[in-house]
Amino acid sequence: MSELTSWKEGAAKQAIVDFVTATTTAGGSGFVPPADRVATFDNDGTLWVEQPMPPQFDFVFRKWADEVKADPSLAARQPYKAIIEQDAAFFEGVATQDPQVVETLLEAFARSWSGSTPDEFEAQVHGWLRTIEQPKFGVPYVQLVYKPMLELLAHLQAHEFRVFVCSGGGRDFMRVFAEETWGIHKENVIGSAAGYEYKNGALVRTDEVLGGLALGPGKPEHIFAQTGRLPLFAGGNADVDIEMLETARFALLVNHDDDEREYAYTKAADRSLAKAKELGWTVVSMKEDWATVF
């Protein structure tokens, strides 16, 4: 599947096709050797629905609700307190991926799974993926991956691009479904990452977050650490993607303007939309550019 059939004819599709053609046509002035063809994509809001909040938080909050049931004294502590009280400012920070809120969460996240093995974590994520439905659409989150973006990943792969996902979300969380959902191997998933310790013949998770969050400047940092390169092609949808997008030769910004088929919002994306205008990035209107969303 390397046809962009879910994309309407228009400026966005044309810009993508032109760039891929130029970089992969031998002898052309824009030719880029295959080794340098690295493409990176944000996940939440770029590859799948991130409303009402990035799906990983749903997974995490359910785990924490169970922890509070087991130990009610936790209810007085953050972030448990905010979750139980449905603190609006807190959830706003979650929805917009406010780095400070995300940091608090990821720290608690790291603590909650500290001591667990990769297999235990994978089993929990699998269970969540199978059973939890997104509230607006009533289907599991893995069914809410954007079809045009999957076609774009395949189009790039068919032209010898190596496609990576780079999200502020948890690396190990995304790796659980990367292969079946995106058709990319676990090693091509970059994200905020817990430490692991090898002891007595087994890997066990520590409470560290290694190399900081993969948000904002953390994205090019993590991408370079994982790949040894900066991207030739990058896709994002929010302010926290700006640094990744500005390092790429071709930058694509998904604009959520389709309240009917998905959601319409520019919160936490205003700066990136302004930057797109300033730097000539390709802005994708979900409403105008996509014939199909899912």
Add this chain to the structure above:
Amino acid sequence: MSELTSWKEGAAKQAIVDFVTATTTAGGSGFVPPADRVATFDNDGTLWVEQPMPPQFDFVFRKWADEVKADPSLAARQPYKAIIEQDAAFFEGVATQDPQVVETLLEAFARSWSGSTPDEFEAQVHGWLRTIEQPKFGVPYVQLVYKPMLELLAHLQAHEFRVFVCSGGGRDFMRVFAEETWGIHKENVIGSAAGYEYKNGALVRTDEVLGGLALGPGKPEHIFAQTGRLPLFAGGNADVDIEMLETARFALLVNHDDDEREYAYTKAADRSLAKAKELGWTVVSMKEDWATVF
């Protein structure tokens, strides 16, 4: 090139071929799906000559000699002092990859390049690769990669294994020559890693070593962090490879027993040779199993 033509017929070659055939024959009882076919190899002493010392140290010591010329007061400090005085115990620690010596070195290493960009570092390594000759063989180090091992990497790749190098040496150092030397992309190179900070539109090296050294237990830790898996096939040559090898389904240990064509030594490999016997790893005799070394 997926033929093992530089390997003599014998138990080692047979064990490799049998394992690759069993894991990649659909319907067979040993079949492993392509997604899980990850192979990892140590570098120094496994893919290329590590005597009289791991090549990267030659690169680093030359840089430090230049630094001492520019600032003679450094000569009183470690590790400069040991290098200038040719301290035997220190060089012994380097040759055997003693984790404490390596840690001191990598810290100094990180400091020396702190503030540099990836392009600057890459240019320095390229210069070194082109001009410096290994003392016994009188050729640049990249010509001292073992031909049988290159054939093995190609054999695995031809059977849909994804091949990674995982060395205690510097990740960014190895990435400079990974593509032309091993035919593997930079993102498939795992090693001890400096931090990078993205600031004012550029990546700049920090003085941190992220995630610890890729030696001993650090190998499976770094491999899991990079790939989300532990290896199906692993190759090493020393005690610092034991933990990586014990996580693999097939473990190969290169035994340096060929003083004529390469070197003969078991220093820093005694424990791994004993472990190979205990766990049934495949030990490769450079002398008996390789028709050609380079």
